[in-house]
Amino acid sequence: MRLTCPICGARDRREFYYQGDAVALDRPAPGAGVQAWDDYVHLRDNPAGPRRELWHHEAGCGAWLVVERNTTTHEVHGVTLAMAVAEARR
Numbered sequence: 001m002r003l004t005c006p007i008c009g010a011r012d013r014r015e016f017y018y019q020g021d022a023v024a025l026d027r028p029a030p031g032a033g034v035q036a037w038d039d040y041v042h043l044r045d046n047p048a049g050p051r052r053e054l055w056h057h058e059a060g061c062g063a064w065l066v067v068e069r070n071t072t073t074h075e076v077h078g079v080t081l082a083m084a085v086a087e088a089r090r
Contacts (some may be wrong), residue, residue, distance in 0.1 A: 003076060005057050005063060006079060007063050007081075015060050017055065017058050019054040019055060019056050020053070021052070022051075022052040022066045048072045050068070054067075065081060065085070066079070066083075067079050
């Protein structure tokens with residue numbers, strides 16, 4: 001799989017590290033208890049189909065990216081700088 005970094009161009013996926021779903025996670029309250037925090041840190045859904053994911057271009061420019069792709073086919077539909085996505089939501 002190849003991802004096109006808006007800064008560096010097309011690169012092999014091994015330069016990037018998957019960081020989870022791009023949708024904000026509901027963070028537990030500070031005193032929520034061990035089980036709530038364990039679930040927050042370790043449990044993630046793994047749905048098939050179109051997703052918006054957060055990736056880090058760790059072996060490149062260091063940019064955080066929102067990648068729109070199909071997790072079944074690995075087809076990439078778009079890559080945007082996460083900062084641009086956050087600014088567009090304001």
